[in-house]
Amino acid sequence: MAHNDVVGPTQTSASPSASPAASAASAGSGADQRTVANDPATSATSAVASSLTASPWDIEFELAREVIYHRGRQAWFDGLQRTFLFTNIVLGTAAVSAYFPAQISGIVIAVCSALTLAMKLPEQARFHGERVQRYCEMAERLTDTFNTETAAALRKEMLRLSATEPAPHRAVNMQAYNEALVSCKRDAAFKRVVTPLQFFFRHLWRFDRADFPQVGTADAADPQRAA
DSSP: OOEEESOOOOSSSOBOOOOSSHHHHHTTSSGGGOOOBOOOEEESSTHHHHOOOOOHHHHHHHHHHHHHHHHHHHHHHHHHHHHHHHHHHHHTSHHHHTTSOHHHHHHHHHHHHHHHHHTTHHHHHHHHHHHHHHHHHHHHHHHHSOSHHHHHHHHHHHHHHHTTSOOOOHHHHHHHHHHHHHHTTOOGGGOBOOOHHHHHTTTTOOOTTOOOOBTTSHHHHOTTSOO
């Protein structure tokens, strides 16, 4: 998937990358000595496409963001599916039908069932779950052999995966980026601002034109900035 809202972090610069997997698997290997770049790109899983370098530090951060991003999307689709299923079961019982008009219950059940099918909730949850597993396996490989050769091979693999992933939800991606900074022990000064509105609708709206300024900048303090 192509999720590069911020360029991958490097050992010498200060710019964020775009992936949630490696941080979860290799955050404890000297990462506190690294800083991140502050030059944003435009995706979460596609952070791969933003920078063509093969530094193991960059790949570690990108994989971490990928894992966090896909895990968040998987949890949301799973939660939505379970909510719809619970609603259908409850409204279909005889006890509840005594308190709710049959027509209203029937409409709610029909809407929940239609949304489950139209949004392909089981397939979406399974897709993101498989991506989490894939990126965790890649992070494990990087942890076993933390060098530029492994990083280059993983970079190619991530680029191939990015071609099969849908456009990212950028607010979810930026949340994953911020969490990856913490997980990989990078400089927290490079965190990006996600407004309450963006956070609340992060799984429903892609925010393609939204601005996610760096914390502490003038843009971050501007209430009129793009949402």
